[in-house]
Amino acid sequence: MTNTKQLKITKLFRKGAAAKLPEDCDEVQEEIQQLEQKLKEKQDELFQLQRNSYRHKVSPPKKKPDTFIRPQKIVLNNSVENLRRSLELISMLSGTEVQSYVANDHCCIVFHLQHDSEFVVKHGLRIDMKSGVNEVSKSSLPLGFNLNAVMEDFDNVMMPDCLGAIRKALVAYYDRLDQYEALKKLVNIEATLFKIIDGSHIEVSFTAHSDMEPEDEQITVVLMLDYRVYDIRPKTITFKEMDLPEGAAEALKEQCTVFKRKPLRKAFKEAFITGIGPYKLTQQIGPRPKSPVRRPKRARAPRQQYNNDDTFRPEDCSEHSDDNASDN
Structure with missing residues (x-):
């Protein structure tokens, strides 16, 4: 009875080994192979990623500096x-x-x-x-x-x-007004000045004397200067000829040609104060006497309060030392 059972089991195994596989098995096998191939590819990718991460840790890449973009505002x-x-x-x-x-x-x-x-x-x-x-x-x-x-x-x-x-x-x-003010400072005592508002007409009244005549004989000169709107030098130079002696007007005009070339103050000074013309300004301003320069006081040494001063001074005790030396 034992042998019979053993033969039956063997037959069953043989039948199972000889049994035919179902038709879907090939498809399953192909799918398994595809999955295994994908798994292998993923493993390779994982290996490359791990390899690259280790490489970056060893030598990190240099970051490129970001380009600075100015704000539009x-x-x-x-x-x-x-x-x-x-x-x-x-x-x-x-x-x-x-x-x-x-x-x-x-x-x-x-x-x-x-x-x-x-x-x-x-x-x-x-x-x-x-x-x-x-x-x-x-x-x-x-x-x-x-x-x-x-x-x-x-x-x-x-x-x-x-x-x-x-x-x-x-x-x-x-410019004309500045020249007028400069002349006014020069002859504020010896002459009288008049101008219209824009300085296009200026009159200078002063007393003058000639080097060729006695000093007592003086004439009153009224110098009239006319400017155009763009001028800084007088366009015309004239004189009031009422009180002028004969020939004085022509001499004064010749003497005032410097007014065409130089500013008013310099021209008047050169024509009637320091120039070589025949007529000079009476009581002309020469070099003003300089005020005496006060010398700075010397700083005096402070008075010594010998009663309250305990500073050692060799000169104060030299005589006493000599006396002591002679006594010895």
Whole structure:
């Protein structure tokens, strides 16, 4: 009975080994092979990643510096600031600045003057353009400035040549006034000065004497200087000839030719004070007596309070030492 059971089990195993595989088994095998291939590829990728990570740890790559991009606001602010500085430089060099402009409405022009002054001097014009004709509606020109004399040569105030002529006339205006004040300081006692507001007409009244005549014989000279709107030197030099002796007017005119070449103060000084002309300013200003220069006081040594001073001084005890030495 035992043998029979053993034979049956063997048959069963043989039958199972000889049994045919199902048809889907080939497909499963192919799928398994594909999965194994993918697994191998993933393992290779993992190996490469691990290898690269170890390599980066050993020698980390250098980071490229990021390119700096300026913010647009900073760029615009710098551009505006540079433009403002350029405009200030142009206005300083040319002396003319367009402060505001609105098409078909108005234009404001500012003239900057660089003459010697304690304060910044500038003048402006507001030109009205609404009516189609450019007209000066408002201005801050100095007192007595003759704008009409400038505009006689121009039809349009907006032309650059016209604006340049206005500034040239302003420079001449202040230059004449400065020359007048300098002459006034020179002859504030010996002469009387008069001028109209813009300095285009100046009169200098003074007493003069001739080297060829006695000192008692003096004449009163009224020198008249006339300037045009652009002039810093007199256009015409004349004298009031009422009280002048015969031939004096011609001699004075010859003597005053220096006024055409030099500023008013230097010309008057050279013509009537230090020059070689026949007529001299009476009581002319020579070298003023210099006030005596006070010598600085020498610093006196402080008084010694011997009662309260315990400083050792060899000279104070030398005699006493000699006496002691002689006694010994």
